[in-house]
Amino acid sequence: MTQRTPDDRAVRLFIDRSMILRIASLSPKGNADIIPLWFIADRGRIYMATRAGNPVARDIMTNPEVVLLFHGERGARRDRMLRVRGHAVFRTEPSLLRRVQFRAVARYYLTPGGLWDTIKNIRRLGVWNRYHQERAGGGGLIEVTPESAEFLKVL
């Protein structure tokens, strides 16, 4: 594996070709956590929407160093993954949330795949709405500032 900088063109392209990342974090008790999340890359940082009560959001309050894994699903290569190490904080500023949320809607809903997914599941929109209403409040963004990047081989 070769170390790269986060602003390396190949790194940025690979991130752009990824739709889901996996974020790994260290819990206050010293255990490993890892979950998949949608994300937005914006102005050199990586943002993931979640609630403050999410275990990863709680982890970064104590241990801000995280590892992100990207698979580049929309690219042609399947033999490598990108690992990014970075420093995470939990952000709740409304203007930032709005900006990232707008981009997330455009990326994950207002695309042919996202629209078709919504149309196919239109009968589920009621329960979708209730799910999000039940969990309203406490929302924010995990903001990761990348510090290093490397491509890893996938077996």
Next chain:
Amino acid sequence: MKRVTRSVTAEALRDLLEHPPRAALAFVRDGAIEAVPATFRLVDGRYLFAVDGAAGPLPAKAKLVIDDGPWYFDLRGTWMRGPVTRCEAPAGEDSDAEWYELAPEKTVAWHYGEMRQA
């Protein structure tokens, strides 16, 4: 009052476990978090995975996540946490890779396409 849940059983995701698009492993090394790509295989009910030897020896416990997407109602997956031990490569798999078995102490599974009031 019933809440909406996206939780499912691991059995409900059997097709995902039998044909995993991707898997990732997280563990703690020298007090710091680490994560690597993994190749997952469900063999006779056992959770087996392989990592590149460059990852170095794994600690005694790890967390494995297998998931799928990317659109909202396609989002599904499972994570399992527990002790890991070296094992032989499953039949037909790369025997040069380092294979491990994870014995789940806890498993969580979800499927946004199966959201319902429970």
